[in-house]
Amino acid sequence: GQQVMQIPQYQHVQEGEDFTTYCNSSTTLSNIQWYKQRPGGHPVFLIQLVKSGEVKKQKRLTFQFGEAKKNSSLHITATQTTDVGTYFCAGQGDSNYQLIWGAGTKLIIKP
């Protein structure tokens, strides 16, 4: 079946350093979505990418969707303590309404 692989599982950074998480799908996606889950919270929608090669920015966050619509990345520039949490990608296939969730990448800011 469809799978979305997300790496790394954890990333420890010093505050001010950059952070990147990557997702790869086994099949072509119609769209990919990114969610953030703060510790103890629930997933909150960040953005949806639909077009091949699409790049979207939200302040310090940059989201990319690959040309083949099978991979995506989220890059955070100059991390802040408010960025702490787990970032999930979730892909939607062409023929199925369900979202296929990545395993998540936990962003940890080193004290």
Next chain:
Amino acid sequence: SAVISQKPSRDICQRGTSLTIQCQVDSQVTMMFWYRQQPGQSLTLIATANQGSEATYESGFVIDKFPISRPNLTFSTLTVSNMSPEDSSIYLCSVGPGHPRTTDTQYFGPGTRLTVL
């Protein structure tokens, strides 16, 4: 976006008992989803609940263990039956606006933290 509430927010239950989790949405939505998230893990879809029809369960989940009701377009319940410690998890409901064939983005309730002793 939709505003979603869940009750209870957390519970501690004894093995062999059942717990019903309620999910209330502030607007009518076609599709509601129930997920399970074990500590430190990703989300696993249990079932999709559509109003007026039987819920659709994912592989590994069965109606006898996780009966679902969807009496109207703003409400759903998930029951965790005959619980065991392995059922300890966070249970999340979510809604996806739009056409029944597309979920678009999903909005999540705050979750129910279940501990089974």
